[in-house]
Amino acid sequence: MMKSQKYMNPYLAGFLLGLVLLTTIYITGRGLGASGAVKSIVLSTVVKVAPVHSENTQFIKTYNEEHPHGPLQDWLVFEVIGVIIGAFLSGVISNRVGIKLERGPNVTNGTRIVTAIIGGALFGLGSQLGRGCTSGAALSGMAVMSFGGIITMFAIFGSGYAFAYFFRKLWLK
Amino acid sequence: MGPLVPFVFSNEFNLIIALLAGIGFGFVLEQAGFSSTKKLVGLFYGYDFTVLKVFFTAGITAMIGVLLFGQIGILDLSLIYVNPTFLWSALIGGAIMGLGFIIGGFCPGTSVCAAAIGKLDGLAFVFGSGLGVLAFAEGYPLLNKIYLAEAWGPVLMNEKLGMSKIIFAFLLTAIAFISFYLTRLIENRVNGIQSNLPKRKVIIYSAAVGVAFLLLIFTALLPDAKSRLESKVNQALNYANLGSVEIPADKLANEIVNNYYRINIIDVRTPEAFKVFHLPFAINIPVERMNERQWKNILNQKHKANYFYADDQQTARKGYLTAEYIGKAENYLLNESPANFKKMFYEIGDPEAIAGKKEVNTYNFRKKAASEMKMLVEALKNSTEPVVAKTTKIKGGC
Numbered sequence: 143m144m145k146s147q148k149y150m151n152p153y154l155a156g157f158l159l160g161l162v163l164l165t166t167i168y169i170t171g172r173g174l175g176a177s178g179a180v181k182s183i184v185l186s187t188v189v190k191v192a193p194v195h196s197e198n199t200q201f202i203k204t205y206n207e208e209h210p211h212g213p214l215q216d217w218l219v220f221e222v223i224g225v226i227i228g229a230f231l232s233g234v235i236s237n238r239v240g241i242k243l244e245r246g247p248n249v250t251n252g253t254r255i256v257t258a259i260i261g262g263a264l265f266g267l268g269s270q271l272g273r274g275c276t277s278g279a280a281l282s283g284m285a286v287m288s289f290g291g292i293i294t295m296f297a298i299f300g301s302g303y304a305f306a307y308f309f310r311k312l313w314l315k
Numbered sequence: 316m317g318p319l320v321p322f323v324f325s326n327e328f329n330l331i332i333a334l335l336a337g338i339g340f341g342f343v344l345e346q347a348g349f350s351s352t353k354k355l356v357g358l359f360y361g362y363d364f365t366v367l368k369v370f371f372t373a374g375i376t377a378m379i380g381v382l383l384f385g386q387i388g389i390l391d392l393s394l395i396y397v398n399p400t401f402l403w404s405a406l407i408g409g410a411i412m413g414l415g416f417i418i419g420g421f422c423p424g425t426s427v428c429a430a431a432i433g434k435l436d437g438l439a440f441v442f443g444s445g446l447g448v449l450a451f452a453e454g455y456p457l458l459n460k461i462y463l464a465e466a467w468g469p470v471l472m473n474e475k476l477g478m479s480k481i482i483f484a485f486l487l488t489a490i491a492f493i494s495f496y497l498t499r500l501i502e503n504r505v506n507g508i509q510s511n512l513p514k515r516k517v518i519i520y521s522a523a524v525g526v527a528f529l530l531l532i533f534t535a536l537l538p539d540a541k542s543r544l545e546s547k548v549n550q551a552l553n554y555a556n557l558g559s560v561e562i563p564a565d566k567l568a569n570e571i572v573n574n575y576y577r578i579n580i581i582d583v584r585t586p587e588a589f590k591v592f593h594l595p596f597a598i599n600i601p602v603e604r605m606n607e608r609q610w611k612n613i614l615n616q617k618h619k620a621n622y623f624y625a626d627d628q629q630t631a632r633k634g635y636l637t638a639e640y641i642g643k644a645e646n647y648l649l650n651e652s653p654a655n656f657k658k659m660f661y662e663i664g665d666p667e668a669i670a671g672k673k674e675v676n677t678y679n680f681r682k683k684a685a686s687e688m689k690m691l692v693e694a695l696k697n698s699t700e701p702v703v704a705k706t707t708k709i710k711g712g713c
Contacts, residue, residue, distance in 0.1 A: 149346065149347060149348035149354075149365070150343075150346040150347055150348075152347060152348075152365045152368035152369045152372070153368055153369075153372050153495075153520070153523070155343050155346055155347035155369050155372075156347070156368060156369040156370065156371065156372025156373040156376065157372055157373070157376050157523075158339075158343045159340070159343045159344070159347070159369060159372075159373035159376075160372060160373040160374070160375070160376020160377045160380070161376060161377075161380075162336060162339035162340055162343060163340075163373060163376075163377040164376065164377045164380035164381065164384075165336070165339075166332075166336040167317075167318070167377065167381060167390070167395055168317040168318065168319070168380075168384060168389075168390055169317065169318060169319045169320060169324065169332055169336075170318055170319075170320045170329055170332055170333075170336075171317070171318030171320060171394055171395045171396060172318075172395070172396040173377075173396065174336065174337075174340050174424075176422070176423035176424035176427060177423040177444065177448070180423060180441070180444050180445055180448055181448045183445070184445045184448045184449055184452075185448070185452060188449065188452070199452060199453065199455070200455060200456065201451070201452045201453075201455035201459075202452050205452075215330070217329060217330065217333045218333070220330045220331075220333035220334045220337065221333040221334065221336055221337035221340070222337060222427055223334060223337060224333065224334040224335060224336060224337020224338040224339075224340065224341060225337045225338070225340050225341030225344070225424065225427050225428060225431070226337075226341060226427060226430075226431040227334075227337070227338050227341065227431075228337060228338035228339060228340060228341025228342035228343075228344075228345070229341035229342065229344060229345040229350060229427070229428035229429075229431035229432060230341075230431045230432060231338070231341075231342055232341070232342045232343075232345035232346050232432075233345055233350070233431065233432030233433075236345075236346065238345070238350070238432050239432045239433055240432070240433050241433045241435065242433055242434050242435065243434070243435045243436050244351060244352050244353060244420075244429075244434060244436055245352075245436065246353075254436055254439075255435070255436065255439045257418050257419060257420075258419050258420065258421070258426075258436045258437075258439035258440040258443060259419075259439050259440070259442060259443035259446070260415075260418055260419065260443060261414075261415045261416065261417075261418035261419015261420060261421065261440060261443060262415065262419050262421070262426065262439065262440035262441060262442060262443020262444040262445075262446070262447060263415070263443040263444065263446045263447035263450065264411050264412070264414050264415030264418065264419070264443075264447060265411075265412050265415035265416065265419060265421075265422060265423060265440075265443075265444050265447060266415075266423075266443065266444035266445060266446060266447020266448045266449075266450070266451070267411055267415075267447035267448070267450050267451045268407075268408045268409065268410070268411030268412035268413075268414075268415055268447070269408065269412060269423060269444070269447075269448075270408070270447070270448055270451035270452075271404045271407060271408030271411065271451065271458060271461065271462060272404055272405050272407075272408020272409050272411075272412060273398065273399070273401065273404065273405070273408070274398060275412060275422055275423045275424065276370075276412070276422040276423070276424060276425075277340075277422075277423070277424045278398075279398055279405070279409075280370075281370060281373060281374055281377075282398070283398045284374035284375075284377075284378060284487075285374060285377035285378050285381055286378075286381060286395055286396070286397050286398075286471075287378065287397075287471045287472045287473055287480060287483060287484075288397045288398040288399075288400070288469065288470075288471065288472070289400045289467070289470045289471055289472045289474070289475050290398045290399055290400030290401065290402075290405045290467070290469075290470070291398040292472050293400070293402075293405050293406060293409070294398075294405045294406075294408065294409040294412075295409070296409070297405065297406045297407075297408070297409020297410050297412070297413065298409045298410075298412045298413045298416065298422075299358075299413065300409075300410075300413065301409065301410040301411075301412070301413025301414055301416075302358070302359050302413040302414075302416045302417050303359055303413075304413070305413065305414050305417045305418075306356075306359035306360060306417050309417050309418055310360070312417075312418070312420075313353070313356050313360060313420070314360060
């Protein structure tokens with residue numbers, strides 16, 4: 143198997159990412175995002191699977207009323223489908239595609255999967271409370287100088303540093 | 316002028332844009348190494364600051380671009396989406412996300428990238444984030460107090476700090492470059508290496524820093540599009556000879572009676588003055604708001620002639636000249652104030668007994684025109700109400 147290529151220079155990648163974001167804002171008037179797509183898919187699924195329950199759950203009901211077309215008309219869902227395609231293309235070009243599980247040196251596969259799910263759940267919950275994740279709130283917020291977006295960014299990274307010590311066994315030797 | 320959606324591109328086409336933006340987003344994230352959880356968490360343990368470098372560079376690139384586009388006048392900053400601030404939910408939500416980041420090793424966007432190239436931990440994270448969203452939806456009654464507390468609306472960072480946008484941009488850019496330098500020192504120390512940048516890279520990096528600051532200085536010095544337009548108009552006011560496009564009231568009245576469907580009458584006074592009295596069929600576009608894009612299809616069309624008027628000739632001329640610079644329409648201006656127009660047509664006194672034939676003719680014409688204008692306005696009440704183009708704020712966010 144060919145060796146996978148080195149990653150792009152981070153500043154060049156950042157510059158390109160900035161251009162993608164700028165172009166998106168110029169064309170659509172809004173920034174990029176990610177967690178909103180998960181929200182759209184999850185909540186529409188709940189509505190399909192458990193319609194009665196959805197009617198009785200205020201948050202889902204409101205969301206469903208505000209987004210009557212479902213995930214197939216949702217900007218972020220389309221954008222995230224794009225992310226999947228783009229990342230896959232990049233992986234193909236740089237020889238990084240393949241089933242793999244990445245974990246810290248002292249962690250079992252099972253632990254890694256469980257912690258990924260827990261981390262994902264916390265991120266999912268936090269992104270709903272904070273109205274956006276690292277992409278939608280922090281990155282896009284910075285581009286338009288949103289106060290809320292920038293303090294969310296500080297909260298994310300500040301808390302990451304604050305908790306890093308306690309979870310060092312997950313990642314370090 | 317941007318944003319192009321929904322003015323140039325339809326909302327359906329916007330979904331294609333979303334797909335393309337996503338492809339660019341995903342491609343760059345993966346190329347930067349954001350599909351690798353080890354690279355991501357390196358930020359928190361000091362061995363790899365790629366996240367900060369990519370993230371900060373992207374943020375300031377887009378920020379400088381947005382400012383520059385706004386100042387040049389190709390992007391309407393009042394329409395773009397600004398995430399609203401809800402103080403407590405932003406801080407607490409952010410803190411929970413940070414915890415999720417250090418435990419799960421991803422954020423939502425990067426986990427999707429990782430899953431896309433076959434990383435099972437990325438897939439697990441995506442699955443987990445679905446559970447998290449569900450937990451929020453179900454637990455909303457418990458969380459909604461925090462969720463909705465301290466709603467400040469779409470406030471901007473620079474407003475909170477009490478500085479202009481451009482000063483804040485300078486500051487943030489400087490902070491970014493300083494942090495790039497410092498994290499490099501930390502990286503070297505944590506990884507126990509002593510690496511020096513090759514000369515070629517030093518030159519490229521310095522050039523990039525220079526370009527960023529030059530763009531900011533250029534943005535700071537450039538007057539915005541509106542003031543550029545105003546100064547052009549004010550200059551033209553001094554030397555322009557507008558005699559050929561000044562129309563007397565009788566001629567305009569004649570146009571209204573016979574060709575109302577081929578003209579726009581544009582009142583460039585304030586909405587208050589417009590409300591008190593305006594010419595039949597007039598549309599109110601205050602002169603200082605003429606550059607707004609909602610008026611573009613009136614000021615930039617070739618089917619109808621535009622007639623401008625105001626209380627004083629100076630303002631009417633300003634309106635006329637602004638329209639000349641903004642659009643391609645055929646423009647004229649009324650050489651009477653609306654108050655005079657009202658006197659001449661609606662409050663006309665009977666001619667004196669000794670009046671000549673000419674005066675009597677004028678009287679008859681104006682009397683007839685006034686009643687016809689009234690009738691037309693009455694008859695077309697419903698169909699000629701100007702359609703106010705709504706400029707809706709764009710919705711965005713996660």
